[in-house]
Amino acid sequence: MDTMQEMQEWVESLERRARTRLGNGRVADYIPALAQRRADQFGIALCTNNGDVYCAGEAQESFSIQSIAKALLLTLALRVHGDTLWTRVGRNPSGMPFNSLTQLEVEGGKPRNPFINAGAIAVTDRLVSAFATPSKHLRDVARRLSANPTIHIDERVQASEWRHRDRNAAMAYLMKAFGHLDNDVDAVLQAYFSCCALSMSCVDLARAFNFLAAGGYARPLGEQFIAPDLSRRINSLLFTCGMYDAAGDFAYRAGLPAKSGVGGGIIAIVPGCFSVCAWSPALDECGNSVAAQYVLELLADDMGHGAGALLTTAPASGVAPWWPRPPSSRASR
Ligand code: GLU
Numbered sequence: 001m002d003t004m005q006e007m008q009e010w011v012e013s014l015e016r017r018a019r020t021r022l023g024n025g026r027v028a029d030y031i032p033a034l035a036q037r038r039a040d041q042f043g044i045a046l047c048t049n050n051g052d053v054y055c056a057g058e059a060q061e062s063f064s065i066q067s068i069a070k071a072l073l074l075t076l077a078l079r080v081h082g083d084t085l086w087t088r089v090g091r092n093p094s095g096m097p098f099n100s101l102t103q104l105e106v107e108g109g110k111p112r113n114p115f116i117n118a119g120a121i122a123v124t125d126r127l128v129s130a131f132a133t134p135s136k137h138l139r140d141v142a143r144r145l146s147a148n149p150t151i152h153i154d155e156r157v158q159a160s161e162w163r164h165r166d167r168n169a170a171m172a173y174l175m176k177a178f179g180h181l182d183n184d185v186d187a188v189l190q191a192y193f194s195c196c197a198l199s200m201s202c203v204d205l206a207r208a209f210n211f212l213a214a215g216g217y218a219r220p221l222g223e224q225f226i227a228p229d230l231s232r233r234i235n236s237l238l239f240t241c242g243m244y245d246a247a248g249d250f251a252y253r254a255g256l257p258a259k260s261g262v263g264g265g266i267i268a269i270v271p272g273c274f275s276v277c278a279w280s281p282a283l284d285e286c287g288n289s290v291a292a293q294y295v296l297e298l299l300a301d302d303m304g305h306g307a308g309a310l311l312t313t314a315p316a317s318g319v320a321p322w323w324p325r326p327p328s329s330r331a332s333r
Contacts, residue, residue: 007046008054010302015044015056018278018295025282025290028262033160034064037264037281042291045202046276049214059202063279064157066261067098068205069195070120071238072138077114077123078230080130088126088180089119091237098244098287099167101174109178113241115259118171121181124192128183135194142198145208147220151200158197165189202265205277209267212238212257213275235269243293246286250293254300266292270303 022040029035045055077085094112096103104111104118111119127134135153143151161168172185181188200208211218216231218224226234238257243250243266250258258268264281266289276299280291 004052004054007048007052011044011046011054012056014295014298014302015042017298018042018044018280018291019057021291021294022280023282025284027264027281028283028287031066031157031160031164031262033154033157034066034263034281037063039280039282041264042278042280043202044276044278044295045206046274047203047206047210047213048274049210049219049272051210051219053203053206055203055206058279061279062199062201062204063265063281064154064196064261064263065198065200065205065265066196066263067115067120068259068261068263068265068267069138069198070115070123071209071234071242071259071267072142073120073123073127073195074114074237075226075234076134076138076141077126077130078234079226081126085123085126089114089122091241093241093245093247095245099171101167101170104171104174109175109180111175113237115237115241116244117168118175121168121172121188121192122175124195125175125181125183125188128188128191134191138195139198142200142204142208145211145218145220145225146200146204147207148200148204151198151204153194154197154199157199158193161193161196162190165193168192196261202277202279205265205267206275209269209277210275212269213271213273215272232271235271238269243288244286246284246288250288253293254296256296256300258296260288260292262287264289264292266296268296268299 027037027039041058043058045059047053090112094116098116111122113119114123131137143149175181211225215228216226235257242259256268260266265279267277278292278295280289284290
């Protein structure tokens with residue numbers, strides 16, 4: 001059996017095993033347009049640093065990327081503003097729900113990290129200062145990184161978020177009052193919601209985030225998208241802050257830098273090897289997809305490595321240094 005076939009069979013076996021968790025959790029309904037998804041949908045796509053894509057289930061189905069956009073927003077803002085961005089947002093886990101107002105009030109309007117809502121809104125403010133239409137810029141970057149020119153912003157989701165914006169608006173006004181937002185609150189919120197409303201598939205997302213597995217090199221662009229040290233730093237933030245206030249639990253279970261969204265998607269990075277996106281709309285109480293978390297845990301387990309080993313021993317690019325155990329020797333879970 002050749003290695004590509006073996007790889008494809010591995011991804012299919014991950015999908016089969018993860019299906020046992022479908023039906024657990026609840027589809028997000030606080031943004032009404034998201035509530036229309038079936039809880040039992042599931043897809044997974046893996047993009048190696050060689051550019052090969054392996055997928056299973058509904059990997060080509062587009063869904064609302066929601067907070068996964070925060071990882072791209074951060075990348076673009078760091079490209080434009082460099083380390084001055086950190087005067088507006090911190091780099092530590094929040095330990096509080098992603099839409100908490102309490103912390104913001106207590107800590108002088110500076111969000112704990114770029115992956116909670118307040119932090120992403122502060123990052124979006126920096127992009128509103130830099131680009132005429134930040135959401136179109138982000139969409140275009142997503143299109144180029146995914147090599148998919150059809151990626152679009154779902155206006156129904158965007159409008160739904162705008163109508164139910166009260167809590168995000170409260171955070172934005174609080175930051176504005178503390179002098180941590182330069183632009184008009186409505187303009188920043190519109191841009192933020194548009195970015196969260198990007199519609200992409202597991203395949204699109206695995207391709208788009210591969211630069212974080214490849215030391216900042218974006219194969220579809222044929223260029224170094226961000227510097228290797230920045231790629232490492234973004235992965236560190238994903239590892240410590242990317243899974244809402246369950247980041248520690250997920251690090252313990254799967255040990256991978258990852259970002260989830262309330263649309264049910266999770267992107268995860270195996271530095272030096274591949275990027276992977278799993279999607280299933282039913283969420284746990286922290287807002288993370290139950291089945292997508294589980295499949296990433298299975299994946300990490302199959303690889304037979306802890307995250308520490310992966311993060312320190314993986315080569316900068318090329319063929320994965322690991323190989324999954326053959327399906328026959330895997331314990332069923
Ligand atoms: N756009 C969503 C919000 O601001 C993002 C939620 C998420 O995926 O965490 O509430």
